[in-house]
Amino acid sequence: MDESILNHLFLPHHLPDSADEDFLIKGKHENEYKLLECLNEYFNSVTSAHVPFTPPVFRIFHDTIKRWAVLQNPQNLSVQDIQTTLEKLSTGTLLPLYFHAQNAAILIEIDETNQPIVSAWEVLLPNSTITSSITRHYSCFPVTTYRLCDRGQLNSKVHCEILADFMSNTIEYSKAQKASREVDEIRDVPESHYVCQWWIQHFQELTDNHATEICLPFKKKHRDQIRSHRELAPFRRSGLWMTIKVVVQTI
Known part of the structure; x- marks a missing residue:
C-alpha cells in the first residue's frame, strides 16, 4: 500500500502500466479511500502530540477528513449513512465527496x-487531452457555488439515494468508433456532466453564490501519468488525491 500511495502522491518515473497493478485503484478503486484514512491517522497523531497551537483551519480540515473518510469507503457506504451525515452538518462544516464512477467531485x-x-x-x-498535446493543462478554482434555500432537499432520502448511486454506478462513458459502431470507451474517464450539471440543476430555488464567496483563485495542473494505451484499465493518478488537494486549498 505504501508504494501505491507514493505513486499517486509523487508520480515517480517507474509507474505501473495497468490500474490492476496498483493497490489503491485496482478493481473498481475499492481501496482508494485509504488515502483519506492515512490523512486522518496523520491528523490524529498530530493532535495526540499536544501541539501547543493548532490553527482553526487545521481543526476544520481534520473534522472534514474524518467525515469524508467514512462516506468515501465503498464497503461501508449506505443511503442511511449519507442522510445521517448530511443532517448532522452544522454551521461552518464541510462535506466533500469524490465520485470515481462519474469522474466528478x-x-x-x-x-x-x-x-x-x-x-x-x-x-x-x-x-486524449492529457496525452495528445505538450501543452500544460490546468483546472481553475474556485468553481461556481450555489446556495440552497431549502436544506430539506439536501437531507431528503431521494437525494441521498442519488449520491449513493453516483458513488457506485457509472452513468455514461465517452464514445469510441470500433468496427463501424459506437461503443463505450471504458479505458477513459467517465463523463462528469451528470454531477457537474444535472446534480446542481435538479435542486429547486437555487441561487448563484458567486457574489458573496471569498476565495482566492488557484489552478491545479494535470500531469501526463498515463503509461499505456493497450491496457484495459490504464494507470491514472488517483482522482481522489486530486480532489483532496483542491479541497485543502479551498478551505
Missing part, C-alpha cells in the same frame, strides 16, 4: 445562516 458547506452551499467539478481530464 462535490463540496457541500453549511453557512452561518444554516443554508447549504454546493459546488461540483470535473476531476480528471480525458486521456
Whole structure:
C-alpha cells in the first residue's frame, strides 16, 4: 500500500502500466479511500502530540477528513449513512465527496445562516487531452457555488439515494468508433456532466453564490501519468488525491 500511495502522491518515473497493478485503484478503486484514512491517522497523531497551537483551519480540515473518510469507503457506504451525515452538518462544516464512477467531485458547506452551499467539478481530464498535446493543462478554482434555500432537499432520502448511486454506478462513458459502431470507451474517464450539471440543476430555488464567496483563485495542473494505451484499465493518478488537494486549498 505504501508504494501505491507514493505513486499517486509523487508520480515517480517507474509507474505501473495497468490500474490492476496498483493497490489503491485496482478493481473498481475499492481501496482508494485509504488515502483519506492515512490523512486522518496523520491528523490524529498530530493532535495526540499536544501541539501547543493548532490553527482553526487545521481543526476544520481534520473534522472534514474524518467525515469524508467514512462516506468515501465503498464497503461501508449506505443511503442511511449519507442522510445521517448530511443532517448532522452544522454551521461552518464541510462535506466533500469524490465520485470515481462519474469522474466528478462535490463540496457541500453549511453557512452561518444554516443554508447549504454546493459546488461540483470535473476531476480528471480525458486521456486524449492529457496525452495528445505538450501543452500544460490546468483546472481553475474556485468553481461556481450555489446556495440552497431549502436544506430539506439536501437531507431528503431521494437525494441521498442519488449520491449513493453516483458513488457506485457509472452513468455514461465517452464514445469510441470500433468496427463501424459506437461503443463505450471504458479505458477513459467517465463523463462528469451528470454531477457537474444535472446534480446542481435538479435542486429547486437555487441561487448563484458567486457574489458573496471569498476565495482566492488557484489552478491545479494535470500531469501526463498515463503509461499505456493497450491496457484495459490504464494507470491514472488517483482522482481522489486530486480532489483532496483542491479541497485543502479551498478551505
